[in-house]
Amino acid sequence: xxxxxxxxxxxxxxxxxxxxxxxxxxxxxxxxxxxxxxxxxxxxxxxxxxxxxxxxxxxxxxxxxxxxxxxxxxxxxxxxxxxxxxxxxxxxxxxxxxxxxxxxxxxxxxxxxxxxxxxxxxxxxxxxxxxxxxxxxxxxxxxxxxxxxxxxxxxxxxxxxxxxxxxxxxxxxxxxxxxxxxxxxxxxxxxxxxxxxxxxxxxxxxxxxxxxxxxxxxxxxxxxxxxxxxxxxxxxxxxxxxxxxxxxxxxxxxxxxxxxxxxxxxxxxxxxxxxxxxxxxxxxxxxxxxxxxxxxxxxxxxxxxxxxxxxxxxxxxxxxxxxxxxxxxxxxxxxxxxxxxxxxxxxxxxxxxxxxxxxxxxx
Amino acid sequence: xxxxxxxxxxxxxxxxxxxxxxxxxxxxxxxxxxxxxxxxxxxxxxxxxxxxxxxxxxxxxxxxxxxxxxxxxxxxxxxxxxxxxxxxxxxxxxxxxxxxxxxxxxxxxxxxxxxxxxxxxxxxxxxxxxx
Numbered sequence: 001x002x003x004x005x006x007x008x009x010x011x012x013x014x015x016x017x018x019x020x021x022x023x024x025x026x027x028x029x030x031x032x033x034x035x036x037x038x039x040x041x042x043x044x045x046x047x048x049x050x051x052x053x054x055x056x057x058x059x060x061x062x063x064x065x066x067x068x069x070x071x072x073x074x075x076x077x078x079x080x081x082x083x084x085x086x087x088x089x090x091x092x093x094x095x096x097x098x099x100x101x102x103x104x105x106x107x108x109x110x111x112x113x114x115x116x117x118x119x120x121x122x123x124x125x126x127x128x129x130x131x132x133x134x135x136x137x138x139x140x141x142x143x144x145x146x147x148x149x150x151x152x153x154x155x156x157x158x159x160x161x162x163x164x165x166x167x168x169x170x171x172x173x174x175x176x177x178x179x180x181x182x183x184x185x186x187x188x189x190x191x192x193x194x195x196x197x198x199x200x201x202x203x204x205x206x207x208x209x210x211x212x213x214x215x216x217x218x219x220x221x222x223x224x225x226x227x228x229x230x231x232x233x234x235x236x237x238x239x240x241x242x243x244x245x246x247x248x249x250x251x252x253x254x255x256x257x258x259x260x261x262x263x264x265x266x267x268x269x270x271x272x273x274x275x276x277x278x279x280x281x282x283x284x285x286x287x288x289x290x291x292x293x294x295x296x297x298x299x300x301x302x303x304x305x306x307x308x309x310x311x312x313x314x315x316x317x318x319x320x321x322x323x324x325x326x327x328x329x330x331x332x333x334x335x336x337x338x339x340x341x342x343x344x345x346x347x348x349x350x351x352x353x354x355x356x357x358x359x360x361x362x363x
Numbered sequence: 364x365x366x367x368x369x370x371x372x373x374x375x376x377x378x379x380x381x382x383x384x385x386x387x388x389x390x391x392x393x394x395x396x397x398x399x400x401x402x403x404x405x406x407x408x409x410x411x412x413x414x415x416x417x418x419x420x421x422x423x424x425x426x427x428x429x430x431x432x433x434x435x436x437x438x439x440x441x442x443x444x445x446x447x448x449x450x451x452x453x454x455x456x457x458x459x460x461x462x463x464x465x466x467x468x469x470x471x472x473x474x475x476x477x478x479x480x481x482x483x484x485x486x487x488x489x490x491x492x493x494x
Contacts, residue, residue: 017401033427034402222401226427290449292405292425314404314427321405340407340423 005050006143006201010208022116024051033222037316041357044149045219051115054139065132073256077103081176087246089266094242097121114236143204148194155214191231191355232351239310250282280326284351287321289344298338304330317354365394373485374436391464400426403452408444443467
């Protein structure tokens with residue numbers, strides 16, 4: 001028996017198939033993973049993401065602290081509620097976790113980190129926070145629902161108190177705000193528009209029911225994974241971990257190199273790898289043959305070398321199998337993947353595969 | 364509760380067998396198996412004419428979630444495969460004991476039914492797995 005979110009009873013009532021995810025009993029799907037996937041691409045779906053770890057950081061020097069702790073630069077966060085996606089690196093430049101940081105005040109930033117990495121993240125953050133007199137406060141009492149899809153904001157707006165509703169609907173991408181008891185942010189992990197709503201554990205079941213009543217489809221971790229794969233959003237533990245640099249995980253765009261005198265943890269090894277022409281590529285693959293690409297399958301690039309699929313699966317939107325893979329340096333546009341001893345043809349494609357309901361690759 | 368037709372035999376690998384009038388045996392996966400797998404997206408079928416050994420893998424069913432081997436429940440030769448699964452693997456989800464059949468095997472010797480399970484025995488296995 002794992003930990004249960006405040007919405008566990010709702011999942012059980014709805015007949016969800018429950019699986020263990022990082023020590024949490026979470027819904028995998030409520031009947032059909034594919035239908036849940038399509039609901040998010042075409043209408044609106046919701047995910048219980050209460051297992052994720054919310055950490056509030058307070059202190060006079062919290063901004064300085066985060067400019068050292070995170071590979072992206074919180075100096076970019078100047079507007080209240082603005083969010084930034086970033087990696088937190090170890091001294092070797094490997095990824096401890098990927099996270100979102102929100103600017104909620106000059107002495108208050110909020111981090112949302114992964115559930116499976118909670119303990120090591122908190123230990124790492126606390127260890128470094130000491131030098132900056134920053135208070136680290138895990139908000140385990142909070143719940144979170146991600147409402148995603150082209151109709152998500154419109155439907156979810158009914159849960160927001162009337163006095164905040166208009167402002168919430170005007171939130172720019174990657175920005176959040178406090179709306180009474182709720183914290184609403186225009187973020188997500190699906191490649192669709194939508195909100196992530198943070199609330200107290202007591203409020204969560206009623207808000208879930210309210211969203212259900214407006215026609216938002218409950219969606220499980222299964223659909224969450226195929227949606228994020230189509231959007232080419234990395235999954236910690238699959239696409240990167242502490243032994244992998246963000247530069248070999250398709251996350252170069254999250255590294256703030258300027259100003260060049262900002263000393264963030266892991267910068268040294270990253271600078272060395274940055275100019276290393278042999279560093280591995282992180283690419284999208286489209287399977288040209290029938291079959292399904294899966295995590296850890298071997299990618300064979302003739303005359304160059306071998307790589308590995310870090311996230312593979314079937315894309316319900318495209319109707320074919322896609323994958324993210326770490327492959328050798330070099331110029332090539334196709335490769336083979338070893339699927340149960342057969343070498344199948346894959347094409348290297350520019351990601352994302354799907355964004356805002358539209359297929360973005362040539363098929 | 365998953366559906367369990369009374370006129371079939373079952374295996375501990377969550378497959379079912381039906382004796383056909385011509386002496387062949389049709390094989391598929393059970394309702395419990397398709398439900399555990401989730402939405403099927405691909406089925407790799409053996410070639411017609413291929414020999415199979417009891418316990419050896421003969422097909423692969425892949426869902427959005429994972430790939431899973433389908434084992435030959437008896438010794439014999441493949442005499443038919445359900446070609447329609449190539450374009451519509453979800454037939455297995457929709458009708459696991461009917462349109463979602465996977466292969467037909469001509470047994471090479473008389474079938475040892477003691478190695479297979481009756482509906483009651485299979486139900487007991489499901490109850491144990493759920494407990």
